[in-house]
Amino acid sequence: MxxxxxxxxxxxxxxxxxxxxxxxxxxxxxxxxxxxxxxxxxxxxxxxxxxxxxxxxxxxxxxxxxxxxxxxxxxxxxxxGVADDGLRDDRPRDDGLRDDDLRDDAGRRYPPHLDARKVRKLSDWPGAWWAHWYTLPPERWPLRVPEVTYDLDRRRRDERRWRERIRQQVRLRRDPDGLPATSWRLLAELPDGAPVGELRAHQRSDDLLLGDDLGDRREIVLDGVLVAPDARLLGIGRRLVALLTDEMERAGIRTARAVAEFGEVRFLVACGFRPEASRPTALRLDRRVRPGRG
The missing domain is CATH 1.10.260.40 (lambda repressor-like DNA-binding domains)
Structure with a gap:
């Protein structure tokens, strides 16, 4: 052996x-x-x-x-004993480095179970001992901030790993069950089917509202985007909106509209919507027309 x-x-x-x-x-x-x-x-x-x-x-x-x-x-x-590829650590790392590449000032490896990470911004580590330096310029920091840090709190490590697994494993799909073709229900689910996010939208047409045939004036109205509290800030909401734009392209619809307030506005703007002058804020997203698509 x-x-x-x-x-x-x-x-x-x-x-x-x-x-x-x-x-x-x-x-x-x-x-x-x-x-x-x-x-x-x-x-x-x-x-x-x-x-x-x-x-x-x-x-x-x-x-x-x-x-x-x-x-x-x-x-x-x-x-x-968990998976066939258990010899590899396939979790994506924020710094793109393997743990073996991270060393302290004495050249020693960091403990692998602590998930050592490079310090890019102080705000990335709100519980660190340098937290009260956020508002100070680097030249006024009383001590040197280490290049690498880690969290000794096992509960926080478990939570971070759980969130990272969600980020990797979440799958998006359209659920048409019980809905007309002009309505959308997009789901974000884990492999076991547990839901962590949902988007709902429906189609409307100015032709129907005005009772006149003015050509294809169809739009999508965003009814809402929900993400489970523990799975927020993982990009799931943005991925749901991106899937909606793909559905718009398949349906030949160019514009989506939404009404939002406060933090919801910032989220939709980050997803590509443009705010219009109104309160609550009305927003609009125009899908880019790809060359050759008309």
């Missing part, structure tokens, strides 16, 4: 598994019965290759599995 273990980076695998299980080195060492110093050496790649029994205890304590395969079979010797 030395060849199997040696064919992969055991230290990198353990860091990924610890991140998935949200375990520190000390916590994983306590669960597995392996000394923390031994775990640290394995993850750092120091010393001789670890014994198979040691690796197995660490992997199982982190929620993974150790698989033995015949030579020539595709795959690796260690897998996650």
């Amino acid at each position: 030395t060849d199997v273990i040696g064919s992969i980076d055991v230290g990198a695998v353990l860091r990924v598994l610890r991140r998935q299980a949200d375990l520190s080195q000390r916590e994983l060492a306590d669960r597995s019965g392996v000394p923390k110093s031994t775990l640290a050496r394995i993850e750092a790649g120091w010393g001789a290759e670890p014994r198979f029994g040691t690796v197995e205890r660490l992997v199982r304590a982190a929620g993974g599995e150790v698989a033995i395969r015949r030579p020539g079979r595709a795959g690796r010797g260690i897998t996650s």
Whole structure:
């Protein structure tokens, strides 16, 4: 089994598994019965290759599995107990860097289970110790703000990871059940069918209102956009409006209208609507006509 273990980076695998299980080195060492110093050496790649029994205890304590395969079979010797691709951490990162690329001033890796991230703006970290410096220019900061930070609060880490999973997994679709062809109900759902957002709209025509045939004067009226409180600020509302514009293109309708107040106005403007002089604010979105579409 030395060849199997040696064919992969055991230290990198353990860091990924610890991140998935949200375990520190000390916590994983306590669960597995392996000394923390031994775990640290394995993850750092120091010393001789670890014994198979040691690796197995660490992997199982982190929620993974150790698989033995015949030579020539595709795959690796260690897998996650959650998914086939458990050796990879597929969560998108804000800074585009892997955890192994992030080091502190002493050249040490940051604990992978803490989700270290680069500090781009102070406002990205409202609970950090530098929060009261938001309004100060950088030259007046009393201390140097670190380039990388992380959250020690496990509850916040779990919440952030849950929101990131929603961002990745949410799927949008039109639900035509029980609605006429001139009405739209667009849903944002998780893979298990749980709804996290909804948009409703209907079609109107000035020809019908005026009782005259003035050509195609159809418009869409936006009835409302709802997003679950825990899933807000993830771009789901914008994606629903973008799906509506795709539906407008398929239906050959160019204009959508909405009436909104306060924060709703800012949201619709960010989605491309233009405010008109009225209160409550009336807004209008004109879909761009693609070349060759008339």
